Amino acid sequence: MDVTAPRVSERRVHIVPLGHERDRIVEPLRRHRADVVYLLADAPDRPGERGAVDFDVDFDDPGATRVDPNALTDYQRDAWETLDEFAEVRALPVELADVYDVLGVTTTVAARHGAGDGSGSGRGGHTTVHDSDRNGHGGNRTGRDRLFANVSTGPRVAAVGVAMACMIVGARPYSVEPETHHHDVREEPLTAGVERTVDLPLYPMDAPTHDQVAVLGRLYERSNEDRTTDKWNLIEWARGRELAFLKEAGESRTAKYRALETRVLDPLRDRGYVELEPVGRSDTVHLTGIGRRVFFAFQHKLDE
Incomplete structure (x- = not known):
């Protein structure tokens, strides 16, 4: 992750799937002093088109965001509340098992912050900002943001969608290794059974000549x-x-x-x-x- 100090007009903006994690969500954001955090909360039955984001809601009101805190685990709610102590948190409903929804939401957020519009360097997610204030009221702000995304904290499909979006728009993905696991993966497999397989989208990437x-x-x-x-x-x-x-x-x-x-x-x-x-x-x-x-x-x- 790019840890260089931002300029006065820059903010560190992070996109983080709210999966079954706590420390891997919170600690990197605290250590690297995130300013704005988009939490991608799982909402399989959410209304609206896949990839769509409503930036005009009051992000301080969970009811307005269509993210139900009561549907979250205790540790997920704790992660949200802890982040709110030091960063501006914007919860977004996303179907984390739908790679197209995750990909679309991530690129839409990136576009909101100017990534991929030619204004950024493409390195470290430097972006020109057209953003709204904390209460969701529209407006432009002159400045530059740095855009990052955590690929460690959601299901595998969500990680693929976030990582692909970063490559498309020039944001900086990062991975967080856990200090410990709750069980020994050398003795037990991480998962059991198969519910379904999912086809992933193919996007051409620019390889060097x-x-x-x-x-x-x-x-x-x-x-x-x-x-x-x-x-x-x-x-x-x-x-x-x-x-x-x-x-x-x-x-x-x-x-x-x-x-x-x-x-x-x-x-x-x-x-x-x-x-x-x-x-x-x-x-x-x-x-x-x-x-x-x-x-x-x-x-x-x-x-x-």
């Missing part, structure tokens, strides 16, 4: 040798390997720089895979930790 993976690999090699790499070094290296982005660039030095930036470095930087450090008249290109893992995941493209 062959050239982008090749550049990530070059940066990985150079970092292992403790050597810096600038843009011209990458261009010279790419020319020796006849990478496609240079073949279409033309012969001028300016055209080669532009091709490297637009076809390779800009997409990698936008996704957080590389960072650029100005040094003199050039930029040193650094591989990030995420970029290293992405290279490992997609290095098979270099054999295609």
Whole structure:
């Protein structure tokens, strides 16, 4: 999770399924000082279209939100009440066993906070905000939020829906490992029986291109040798390997720089895979930790 201190105008906004958990819901939000928490409460028979969210209700009135506290367990109510002591809590009715409902509600909340509209960086869920106040009255607020989502606290289908929504809109998912379990999973299975199977939606994800993976690999090699790499070094290296982005660039030095930036470095930087450090008249290109893992995941493209 991104734990850097927010700017004055930023808020930390979290989306959290209210599953059969207490500590894994509350403690990460307390430790990382959440400002706004959307609790996704299970409501299999809720009215309205799947994925729809009513932002105009009074979130301080559970009756208005259509989330019935009496239908919750004691520890779920305790989690809600504890969160309300340090964060603004907005309970939303969601059918947690319906991946499309979870996906739709999460992306709708993200859109409310500006995620995926091109205003955020796509890294760490930075978003421009068009939000309502605590009592649900509509209105715009100038500022930026950071959007996060807990994938640990609901059923597996809900975790998939939340995680997919994060990938689609550029929010930051996080997982919370429990300190203890109530029974030893080495001795007993976690569940028993099968009620049904559920087909999950398929969404195409943008994988890095062959050239982008090749550049990530070059940066990985150079970092292992403790050597810096600038843009011209990458261009010279790419020319020796006849990478496609240079073949279409033309012969001028300016055209080669532009091709490297637009076809390779800009997409990698936008996704957080590389960072650029100005040094003199050039930029040193650094591989990030995420970029290293992405290279490992997609290095098979270099054999295609």
